[in-house]
Amino acid sequence: xxxxxxxxxxxxxxxxxxxxxxxxxxxxxxxxxxxxxxxxxxxxxxxxxxxxxxxxxxxxxxxxxxxxxxxxxxxxxxxxxxxxxxxxxxxxxxxxxxxxxxxxxxxxxxxxxxxxxxxxxxxxxxxxxxxxxxxxxxxxxxxxxxxxxxxxxxxxxxxxxxxxxxxxxxxxxxxxxxxxxxxxxxxxxxxxxxxxxxxxxxxxxxxxxxxxxxxxxxxxxxxxxxxxxxxxxxxxxxxxxxxxxxxxxxxxxxxxxxxxxxxxxxxxxxxxxxxxxxxxxxxxxxxxxxxxxxxxxxxxxxxxxxxxxxxxxxxxxxxxxxxxxxxxxxxxxxxxxxxxxxxxxxxxx
Numbered sequence: 001x002x003x004x005x006x007x008x009x010x011x012x013x014x015x016x017x018x019x020x021x022x023x024x025x026x027x028x029x030x031x032x033x034x035x036x037x038x039x040x041x042x043x044x045x046x047x048x049x050x051x052x053x054x055x056x057x058x059x060x061x062x063x064x065x066x067x068x069x070x071x072x073x074x075x076x077x078x079x080x081x082x083x084x085x086x087x088x089x090x091x092x093x094x095x096x097x098x099x100x101x102x103x104x105x106x107x108x109x110x111x112x113x114x115x116x117x118x119x120x121x122x123x124x125x126x127x128x129x130x131x132x133x134x135x136x137x138x139x140x141x142x143x144x145x146x147x148x149x150x151x152x153x154x155x156x157x158x159x160x161x162x163x164x165x166x167x168x169x170x171x172x173x174x175x176x177x178x179x180x181x182x183x184x185x186x187x188x189x190x191x192x193x194x195x196x197x198x199x200x201x202x203x204x205x206x207x208x209x210x211x212x213x214x215x216x217x218x219x220x221x222x223x224x225x226x227x228x229x230x231x232x233x234x235x236x237x238x239x240x241x242x243x244x245x246x247x248x249x250x251x252x253x254x255x256x257x258x259x260x261x262x263x264x265x266x267x268x269x270x271x272x273x274x275x276x277x278x279x280x281x282x283x284x285x286x287x288x289x290x291x292x293x294x295x296x297x298x299x300x301x302x303x304x305x306x307x308x309x310x311x312x313x314x315x316x317x318x319x320x321x322x323x324x325x326x327x328x329x330x331x332x333x334x335x336x337x338x339x340x341x342x343x344x345x346x347x348x349x
Contacts, residue, residue, distance in 0.1 A: 001040075001041040001045055001048050001062065001063065001064050001065060001070075002038055002039065002040055002041065002062070002063045002065055002070050002071065002076040003017055003028075003038070003039040003041065003053055003059055003061075003062050004036065004038055004059075004060045004061045004062070004063065004076055004077075005017075005036065005037040005038070005039065005058050005059060005060060006058055006059070006060040007035050007036060008058070009037060009057075009058030009059075009060075010058060013056070013057050013058025013059075014030060014037055014039065014058070016056055016057070016058075017039055017053060017056055017058075017059065018030065018039065020051050020053065020056065021039075021041055021043070021048065021051070021053075024043070024044070024047045024048070024050075024051065025043055025044070025047070026041055026042060026043030026044065026047070026048060027041070027042040027043055028040070028041055028042075029041075029042070029071070029230045029231070029232070030232055031071050031229045031230065031231075031232050031233060031234045032232060032233075032234065033081065033234035033235065034082070034083075034084060034235070036077075036234075038071055038076065038077070038234065040070045040071045040229075040230060045064065061076075063075060063076040067265070068219070068223060068226075069219075069222045069223050069225065069226040069266070070226065071226055071229035071230060071234065072222055072225045072226055072229050072234075072236065072266045072267065072268050073222075073265065073266060073267070074264070074265060074266060074267050077267040078267070079267065080095065080096040080263065080267050080268075080269070081095060081234065081267045081268060081269060082094065082095025082096065082097070082269065083095060083207050083235045083236070083237050083268075083269055084207070084235075085128055085164045085166070085183050085184045085207050086128075086164030086183050087164070087183065090162055090164060091164070092127045092128050092164055092342055093342055094237050094269045094271065094297055094298055094342070095269050095297055096269070096297065097339065097340070098297070098298075098334070098339055098340055098341065098342040099292055099296070099297065099298055099299070099330060099333070099334040099339045099340070099341055099342065100127060100128065100271065100297060100298035100299075100342040101124070101125050101126045101127060101128075101298065101299060101330045101341065101342065102126060102127075102128040102129075102130050102166065102271070102298060102299070102300040102301070103120075103121035103124065103126035103128075103129070103130060103300070103301050103302070103303050103318075104117050104118055104121050104126070104129040104130040104131045104302075104303060105117040105130075105131050105132075105302065105303065105304050105310070105317070106131075106132055106135075106275075106302045106304070106310070106312045106313040106316075106317065107131070107132045107135050107143060107145060107150075107310070107311055107312035107313075108131045108132060108133050108145065108146055108150035108153050108154060109143075109146075109310075109311050110153070111153045111156065111157075113304070113305060113306075114131055114153050114154065114157050115157050115160060115161075116305040117131070117303050117304055117305055118131075118157045118160075118161050118163060119161065120303050120305065120319065120323060121163075121303050122161055122163060123327075124303075124323050124324070124326060124327035124330075125327050125330050125331055125341060125343070126163070127163065127164075127342050127343060128163060128164050128165075128166055128183075128184070129154070129157065129158065129161065129163040129164070129165050129166070130165075130166050130167070130186075130300055130302075131150070131153075131154050131157075131165065131167055132145055132150070132167060132168050132312070133145050133146055133147060133148070133149075133150025133151045133153075133154060133167050133168075133178075134147060134150070134167075134168055134169065134170045134171070134174065134178075135168075135312055136168075136170045136188060136190050136191070137312075142312075143311040143312055148177060150167075151167065151177065151178060151180075151181035151182065152181065154167055154181060154182065155181045158183075164183035164184065165181070165182045165183050165184070166182065166183065166184035166185075166186050166209055166300075167181075167182045167184075167185070167186060168185075168186040168187070168188050169185050169186065169187070169197070169201060170188070170190075170191060170197075171197070172196055172197050172200045175197075175200045175201055175204050176204070179201075179204040179205065179206050182206065183206065183207070184206060184207045184208065184209055184237075185201045185204060185206050185207070185208050185209070186208075186209040186210075186211070187201060187208065187209070187210045187211060187224075188211050189211045189212065189213050189214045189241060189276075190213075190214075192210065192211060192212060192213030192216055192221065192224050193213055193216070193220075193224065195224075195227055198210075198224055198227035198228050198231075199227055199228075199230075199231050200231075201228060201233075202227065202228035202229065202230065202231025202232060202233045203231045203232060203233070204233075205233075206235075207233075207235040207236070207237065208228050208233060208235065208236045208237070209237050209239055209271075209300075210224060210225055210228065210236055210237070210238055210239065211239045211241050211273070212238070212239065212240055212241060212243065212255075212258070214242075214243055214244045214252065215243065215244050216243070218258060218261055218262060218265070221238065221262075222238075222262070222265065222266055225238060225266070225268060236268050237268065237269045237270070237271060237297075237298075238262060238266070238268050238269065238270040238271070239270070239271050239272070239273050239300065240254070240255060240256075240258045240259060240262075240270060240271075240272050240273070240277075240296075241254075241272075241273035241276045241277055242254045242255070242273070242276060242277030242278075243255050250277065250278050250279060250280065250283065251276065251277065251278060251279025251280070251316075252276065252277050252278075252279070253277070254272070254274065254277035254278070254287055254290075256272075256290050256291065256294050257294075258270075259272065259291070259294045259295055259296050260294060260295060263295060269297040269298070270296060270297055271291075271296055271297055271298035271299060271300055272287070272288070272291035272296045272298075272299050272300075273299070273300045273301070274287035274288050274291060274299060274301060275300070275301045275302040275313070275316045275317070275318075276302075276313070276316070278316060279313075279315065279316050280315060280316060281307070281315065281316050281317065281318055281322055282322075284301055284316065284318060284322065284326065285322060285325050285326050285329060288301070288326055288329050288330070289329055289333060292329070292330070292333040292334060292336075292337060292339075293333065293336070293337060295337060298342070299330065301318060301326065302316050302317040302318065303317055303318045303319060303323060304317035304318075304319060305319065306319075307319055
């Protein structure tokens with residue numbers, strides 16, 4: 001069961017609902033979005049019906065949810081959500097009205113490389129900078145990232161470019177320091193079922209970019225998002241980045257149908273990562289076209305000033321002609337599907 005609070009509800013109103021639920025042995029999980037607070041209830045549904053929660057001050061509605069994911073479902077939240085990323089005065093929307101372009105180096109290698117990649121991304125129309133300070137790699141001998149030094153570089157580049165930063169966190173112990181430096185926390189495919197980490201980022205107070213697990217069904221993916229939302233954070237953006245199949249022609253198989261399926265089931269925004277799906281730069285532009293055409297709320301791609309020297313995923317990183325072509329796609333395609341490109345960061349009032 002879910003209690004939807006009105007936009008005018010106070011903290012006292014929320015606390016009153018929580019206390020009423022706990023009085024009958026239930027649990028109440030409060031999740032706050034930009035304009036609305038939702039309280040997910042766990043316990044005996046029949047006992048909740050006798051509480052007359054609708055009559056409490058600040059309660060807009062009460063829903064009995066059949067989906068296993070209560071807070072991220074559209075059953076109680078029919079309008080699709082917009083997530084705002086960045087500091088006040090420099091916030092970028094990700095949601096149903098815009099197509100947001102996120103770009104940057106897969107891995108932060110140096111201050112110069114990161115700044116050059118950020119300027120390339122910004123000149124192509126990107127409004128959010130991605131970059132990895134911590135890199136979970138298949139091989140323990142591969143480049144694992146610069147850690148805190150990489151976070152500091154990203155923060156400096158944000159100051160130089162005005163672009164909010166999204167970066168991956170791979171360990172519960174690092175959540176606080178990543179949240180201190182980044183505007184959005186990314187959960188990668190390898191950690192999409194790391195439930196302790198999902199709960200920790202849910203409590204961090206920053207928007208979360210949740211990539212689909214490489215073998216996760218859509219329901220499992222949405223349940224992972226529920227772990228974040230249950231800890232008080234509804235500002236979750238889903239990212240389809242390809243799933244593991246029997247087909248070896250691409251690094252992963254981009255499940256383009258996941259975009260409309262997720263949008264029908266959940267109010268959360270969903271973007272597409274064509275770089276990690278394909279693993280090949282020649283496929284990034286056509287897959288980006290497909291993502292925008294099918295209704296994705298954004299794309300996230302790798303760029304690098306010298307892909308041949310990249311310490312991580314160089315074969316999929318864009319530069320030069322490919323990046324210019326992608327810039328044209330993200331500039332022209334959104335209008336064809338009734339959207340506009342998310343441009344200069346704007347203030348939310």
